[in-house]
Amino acid sequence: MDERLQDILDTVQKTAVEMGSAAGDLFSAAGQRASSLLSVSKLNVRAADLKAQRGVLLQEVGSMVYGTHIGEIADSDTLLEKLREIDRVNQEIERVSAEIAQLRQSVRICPLCGADAKPGDTFCRQCGTRL
Incomplete structure (x- = not known):
């Protein structure tokens, strides 16, 4: 086989391996993000239930x-x-709200490359994309 053709095939293979690795990293990051969003959604439902419970209690006290x-x-x-x-319901609402805030802040990933971002980052440290 021609040496030039072999170099091209080696480059294609190397690029394919790198792309596969990048795609795997991206899918892993997307999975983590989806899991985090699901947790936040569940906590939001819990907070809404607690607020409804508090509303009923406040109505009863008002009556x-x-x-x-x-x-x-x-x-x-x-x-x-x-x-x-x-008071107990209000404390639970505060706890759930704090957990939501922590989840939202702790799991930030770049929408382009999937790299983890630290709290306070405006740009991705990996690729420079605005977060």
Whole structure:
């Protein structure tokens, strides 16, 4: 075989291997990103459920307070327990919100090359693409 043709074939093979490796890295990064997005979505659903639960509790407390205003004395133990439950739900909402923020910030990848980006990066450290 001609030496020139062999050089061309070697270059094609090398390029194919590099492209395959780059594609594998990109798919791996995309998989990590999809997993992170799924986790964030699940946490967003959890936060929405907690906020709905808090809304119901606030309505119940409001009804009890209004009942007291119109002369229907509410059971203070029940009212106190509902207020404590609202506090617990608010704490859980804060915890879930912090977890969402952490996930969103910790998993940043370049949309072009799939390289990991660090918090605060404006450009990809690998290829220079704006993040």
